[in-house]
Amino acid sequence: MALNRKLRRRLLFVVTLITIILVLTGTVVIAPFLEKNLQWFVVFWGVCFLSAMSVIVIALLDMRMIRKEHRKRQTELDAELADIFEEARAKASEDSNAK
Numbered sequence: 001m002a003l004n005r006k007l008r009r010r011l012l013f014v015v016t017l018i019t020i021i022l023v024l025t026g027t028v029v030i031a032p033f034l035e036k037n038l039q040w041f042v043v044f045w046g047v048c049f050l051s052a053m054s055v056i057v058i059a060l061l062d063m064r065m066i067r068k069e070h071r072k073r074q075t076e077l078d079a080e081l082a083d084i085f086e087e088a089r090a091k092a093s094e095d096s097n098a099k
Helices: 005-029 031-036 038-098
Strands: none
Touching: 005 031, 005 038, 031 038
16 A cells, blocks of 8 residues: 555545544434444444444554654654765864874
């Protein structure tokens, strides 16, 4: 799932919104119908459960991708800092040899 950050967040928002709408619909609008029909009750709340689990999985994948991006950037910054340190050390050594 190599989606960019903006697309992952948009997907997470949409799935979360769908889950909220499903739960509100099931508790307020179609609750009397679901109480009368056990099969539809199980199916509907099963879909709500799967939708909620999807939100959790997408959030965990997003968190994992953020950590991966952070680790990569931190490694790049460490390498850049090491290069700068070596340049400073070489320049300091040149300055001390010139005196």
